Amino acid sequence: MRKAYVARQREALGRKSVAVLPVHYPKEILTAMDVLAVELWGPPGSPRGPEAGRLQTYVCAVVRNALAFMAGGHADVVDAALFPHTCDSVQGLATLVTDFGGWSKPSFVFQHPKGPTRASARKFLIAELRALAAWLGTLTGRPLDVEALRRAIRLHRAIDETKARVLARRERLPLSDRELYEALRRGEWLWPEEHLDELRELEGKLALDAPPRAGVPLMVTGYVPEPMALLDALDDAGAYVVRDDWAAVGRRVVVPRCAPDLDGDPFEALATLYYEAPECPTRSLDQEARTRRLLSLYDESGARGVIVHEPKFCEPEAFDVPAIKRAFAERGAPLLYLETELETELSGQTTTRLEAFVEMVGARRAA
Amino acid sequence: MIGVVGKLGRRRLEYEVVKRLVGPLLTEVESARARVKSFRKRGHQPKGPFGPPLESARKLKELMTRHYLEGRYADGAVPVAWVTSGFPVEVLRPLGFHAVYPENHAALCAVQRVVPHLSEAIEQQGYSRDLCSYPRADLGSVVLQETPVGRLPRPDLLCCCTNICQTTLYWYRALAAHFHVPLVLVDPPFVYGEAKPHHREYVRDQLEELLDVAGKVAGRRATMDEIVEVTRLAREGTLLWGECLAESRNRPAPWTGIDGFFHIAPIVALRGKPECNAYYRQLRDELRHRVDKGIGGIRDERHRLLWDNLPIWFDVRGTATLLAERGFNFVCTSYTNAWAEAGSRIDPADPLGSAVIAYTDIILNQDLGKRYATLARLAEEYTCDGAVLHSDRSCKPYSIGQLDLKQRLAKDLGIKVMVLEADHGDPRAYAVEQGHGRLTAFMESFA
Ligand code: SF4
Ligand code: SF4
Numbered sequence: 001m002r003k004a005y006v007a008r009q010r011e012a013l014g015r016k017s018v019a020v021l022p023v024h025y026p027k028e029i030l031t032a033m034d035v036l037a038v039e040l041w042g043p044p045g046s047p048r049g050p051e052a053g054r055l056q057t058y059v060c061a062v063v064r065n066a067l068a069f070m071a072g073g074h075a076d077v078v079d080a081a082l083f084p085h086t087c088d089s090v091q092g093l094a095t096l097v098t099d100f101g102g103w104s105k106p107s108f109v110f111q112h113p114k115g116p117t118r119a120s121a122r123k124f125l126i127a128e129l130r131a132l133a134a135w136l137g138t139l140t141g142r143p144l145d146v147e148a149l150r151r152a153i154r155l156h157r158a159i160d161e162t163k164a165r166v167l168a169r170r171e172r173l174p175l176s177d178r179e180l181y182e183a184l185r186r187g188e189w190l191w192p193e194e195h196l197d198e199l200r201e202l203e204g205k206l207a208l209d210a211p212p213r214a215g216v217p218l219m220v221t222g223y224v225p226e227p228m229a230l231l232d233a234l235d236d237a238g239a240y241v242v243r244d245d246w247a248a249v250g251r252r253v254v255v256p257r258c259a260p261d262l263d264g265d266p267f268e269a270l271a272t273l274y275y276e277a278p279e280c281p282t283r284s285l286d287q288e289a290r291t292r293r294l295l296s297l298y299d300e301s302g303a304r305g306v307i308v309h310e311p312k313f314c315e316p317e318a319f320d321v322p323a324i325k326r327a328f329a330e331r332g333a334p335l336l337y338l339e340t341e342l343e344t345e346l347s348g349q350t351t352t353r354l355e356a357f358v359e360m361v362g363a364r365r366a367a
Numbered sequence: 368m369i370g371v372v373g374k375l376g377r378r379r380l381e382y383e384v385v386k387r388l389v390g391p392l393l394t395e396v397e398s399a400r401a402r403v404k405s406f407r408k409r410g411h412q413p414k415g416p417f418g419p420p421l422e423s424a425r426k427l428k429e430l431m432t433r434h435y436l437e438g439r440y441a442d443g444a445v446p447v448a449w450v451t452s453g454f455p456v457e458v459l460r461p462l463g464f465h466a467v468y469p470e471n472h473a474a475l476c477a478v479q480r481v482v483p484h485l486s487e488a489i490e491q492q493g494y495s496r497d498l499c500s501y502p503r504a505d506l507g508s509v510v511l512q513e514t515p516v517g518r519l520p521r522p523d524l525l526c527c528c529t530n531i532c533q534t535t536l537y538w539y540r541a542l543a544a545h546f547h548v549p550l551v552l553v554d555p556p557f558v559y560g561e562a563k564p565h566h567r568e569y570v571r572d573q574l575e576e577l578l579d580v581a582g583k584v585a586g587r588r589a590t591m592d593e594i595v596e597v598t599r600l601a602r603e604g605t606l607l608w609g610e611c612l613a614e615s616r617n618r619p620a621p622w623t624g625i626d627g628f629f630h631i632a633p634i635v636a637l638r639g640k641p642e643c644n645a646y647y648r649q650l651r652d653e654l655r656h657r658v659d660k661g662i663g664g665i666r667d668e669r670h671r672l673l674w675d676n677l678p679i680w681f682d683v684r685g686t687a688t689l690l691a692e693r694g695f696n697f698v699c700t701s702y703t704n705a706w707a708e709a710g711s712r713i714d715p716a717d718p719l720g721s722a723v724i725a726y727t728d729i730i731l732n733q734d735l736g737k738r739y740a741t742l743a744r745l746a747e748e749y750t751c752d753g754a755v756l757h758s759d760r761s762c763k764p765y766s767i768g769q770l771d772l773k774q775r776l777a778k779d780l781g782i783k784v785m786v787l788e789a790d791h792g793d794p795r796a797y798a799v800e801q802g803h804g805r806l807t808a809f810m811e812s813f814a
Contacts, residue, residue: 054770056788058497058760088533091557092767095734098559100771111556113569114529114536120572121554127565285550287540313497315763319537322493323544337493 002038002189006077009036009191016140017078021066021093022224023247023282025084025110026129026270031192032152033136033144038078039188040066041248044226044342048072051102055093060313061342062224063089071102080106080139082132086282087316108135115285117275125274126267149266153273155192157262162199163187163253170242171212173205177231177241184249185225216362217242219298221324222309222338223317224248229346230309230338230354237358243301245294246309247317251278281316290320291327298333305334305361307354312339334361382437382444390433397432401425416691418663421622423630423650430646431632435516441465442520446585449542451535452635453729454528455553455722457601457713458577460639461593462585467519468636469538473501476508477680477792479515486793499761500792502538509545522546524584526577528553530732532764551580555727559734562727570723591718598718601639605710607647608634612707614654615698616749619663620671621654624697625687626664628678634706669694670813673746675701675772676757676765677791682799689803693810699749701742705730708741735768739775746780753783753813755806760790785809 009015017036030037042061046052047068054071055064069075081103083094097103110132113121133144163184166173170180183202187195216239225231225246234240244250256276260269277283279290298306306328310317321337328335336357338350346354441447448464450456456466476482482500485507490496492510494503508514525548527539536552543550553573556566582588611630614621630650637643657663672690674697679686690696709729714721730741746754754776756769769786777784787805790796 056758056760056766056770059763059767085557088764089767091533092735092764095559095736096768096771099734099736100768100775109557109559111566114533114554115552118573118576120569120576123572124556124565124569127569131563131565281537281540285536285540285543285552287544315498315534315537318495318498319502319541321495322489323541325493339495 003077005189006036006038015191016080018080018082018139019070019075019078020082021084021086021090022062023084023086024112024252024274024277024280025082026132026274027192028149028152028156028266028270029129029133029136029144031155032149033133033140033142035136035140036191037082037189040069040075041188041224041226042066042342043069045344048074054096054102058313059089060311062311062314063093065342067093067097067102070097076105078105080108083107083109085109085111087314106135106139108132112274112283114283122271122275125271129267129270146266150262152192153260153262153266153269155196159187159192159196159199160253160255162196162203164255166199166203166206167244167250167253169206169208171217171240172207172210173202173213174207174210175202175205176235178228178235181225181228181231181241181249188248213240215240216305216358217301217303218305218307218358218361219243219245219294219301219303220307220309221245221294222247222307223311223314224342225309226342227340227344227346229344230340230350233346233351233354234358237355238362239358242303243297245278245297247280247282251280254278281320287320287323291323294324295327295331298328298331303333304364305336305357307336307338307357309338309340312341334364378440378443379445382440385440386437390436393436394429394433397429398425416665416667416688417623418621418657418666421626421650421653423646423653424626426646426649427630427632430637430642434636438465438467438516438520439518440520442523446523447520448524448526448581449522449539450526451528451531451539453530453709453726453731454526455574455577455726456526457594457597457639457718457722458574458589459526459581460597461589462581462587464524464581464585465520466636467522469505470501471632471636472508472514472516472519473504473792474680475515476504478683480681480794481515482507482681482792483795485511485513496793496795497760499532499534499538500790500796501761502534502541504792505538506541506545509542522548524548524581525550526553527551528555528726530555530726530729532731532762534764549580549584551577553577553726555732557732557734558728558737567723567727570727571719574719574722594718595715597639598713598722599715600641600644601710602713602715604634604638604640604644604647605707605713607644607651609707609711611647611651611654612699612703614651614658615664617658618671618750619661619665619668620696620698620749621657621662621664623664623687623691624672624674624700624703625678625683627700627703628680628683631703631706634710638710663696665691665694665696667694668696670753670810671696671698671749671751673697673699673701673742673749673751673754674757675742675754675769676759677702677762679757679789679797679802680791681794682789682797682802685799685803686806689806690810693807695753695810697755698751699745701730701738701745704741704745731764735772738768739772742772742776743780746776746782751782753809754785755809756784756786757791758786758788760788760796761792783809783812
């Protein structure tokens, strides 16, 4: 479906497209340059083709699958690739696939700075944003139009604001978790204006006067909602996701405390938004800030338990797990730690663990 | 207040006594004991496949023992920084910081095979066994307050440079949350092709910020003269280390690559200090002497190998013996070489400008094309006829791409190359017999 969509965008609108590896990148610049972003979270399933063996099995499935996918020619429909500076594994993939074979189209590494706002980091971030815009200019043959960037920032603000409203009231949506997350994740490859239309339609379905959804409300923190069967299993067990901090979804919804100046220098505005984004171990230095944020999400959402859902072999996430466990144990909140490998189906054992967890949380609530 | 001052004064006094009296005294006693031992052993031919042991090994032990001994008394006496191995430590030295290298300490834990014990303590808290064994050992040591070196001083400042990996960032995040002390970051962008001007500028700006932060913690800013002097020492030490390594271009190599893994400790942990340079001068002279006399690191050197990645610390001896018995020696390693290359770019004439390049363009912060070029150059310069690429479960930045590197090295250089999957620190992740079986089969292929 994605392939056909990307092809149609090129044929009907002459729009170029870029495959984007996880997690954080300034999509606004791509939109402003009329470039379609198609995110590559793996994709799920076993890595396909002979290239799958070029990475050791102790590298996360997101990167192994991406290598096999790209080198197998499955991403050839796009015009270029963008590698954000997420972790050692994405960093390694960016050189492996471009220098040793697998990706011969143009590529760019967006080296976002790590750590808190510092004068050096902000200056560097703005220079990187400009470098990305210049690269896209070469790719498209058109220079960046600053006014178009301002419009794109406004468009993505509208997307984030709508998403935030939908997510905050998701228990009043007449949708299953799978339906909701499939709709939200269409933003990983749809043209942003179409995605906003769909989100608004989704928001229109919010039945604010209806009673909240029945079932056990849970919060999830983790990386990416794969396998999606996880959501079905929760549904079947009588639970639903009332708040999420998946890096792919909730953690990328920016609700700035101080609004950026959208009429001024758009690169400055993007830098402000970058530092206003929720805490993510792939960018920040402050582990305690992440746990504080998770606790406040938990409290405000009415969740009754937490699922920590991580991909195996993911260092940025794995280093935070003990602190998260400790923080929720101190709060007396039930917590389930789940490690998955980007498989397409959920194992029977995982399903059983989920059912048992939901049952336990449900029983606590009743008591 | 008086109590605090008194306590600080006492700590400082203890520290100075250990540094100036106890440390040197222990060193003297150790030296005397070693001299007696070597006198008794005179005339004895060493048994086994190795050449005579290096005299400098004793000095190395003394040097590192003193370093860790001083560390026990450092907190409360002088500012203490915990520092990643690739951090521009030159900025801290003039301010009197005692620098602790958790990686070096974790390697020591690995050699002593205590990583599983330390790691289990934090695995119980939810740390995954899949994480690099260095942070697991270090965090375990912090939680249990156990270390083979007696005691590590509490940090006042955490100094992380991500030029070796991003893992250090997550590790130091956890340390900062534990100790509640500032974490200062130097984040050199990864170099794909050539570093862009704004990448260099970013590192330069961070070094300036670092000068401020370190100055605040230490109570004064380092002067440029002081930085120039420490940079001079660091450069000299690195060049001396490079000269030691280069002696292995001779046949037979006067020491083993495995020796190199141990003798690297001062250039990592004491870089920029006069005692580091004095040590490498002695080592270099001893190696030159061995070359003149035709003394090899192993008795019968028939094949010369390149080693890529960290060593398997807990089986360094076992691996070396297995190889030496069959006439194989690791004459060069990309790991030990990295310390010779990076620091030699430091230039006292432009301490900060040169530090930008030295701390950005290091092997683990550069693309695979450059990694390949380094490996190929080392294999040629040291006339290797084979290479072992240690695929280290703990260290992804070093290991990603090795399967492709293997193919290319074998094809372009016509040498035999194997990938050995193991772990640098955790014996639970490496079946030694199986590994030795694979190495034996590899060596048999040279027949
Ligand atoms: S899952 Fe983790 S390790 Fe893998 S690409 Fe994402 S952030 Fe990196
Ligand atoms: S061994 Fe590798 S992953 Fe571990 S701290 Fe060192 S460079 Fe980083």
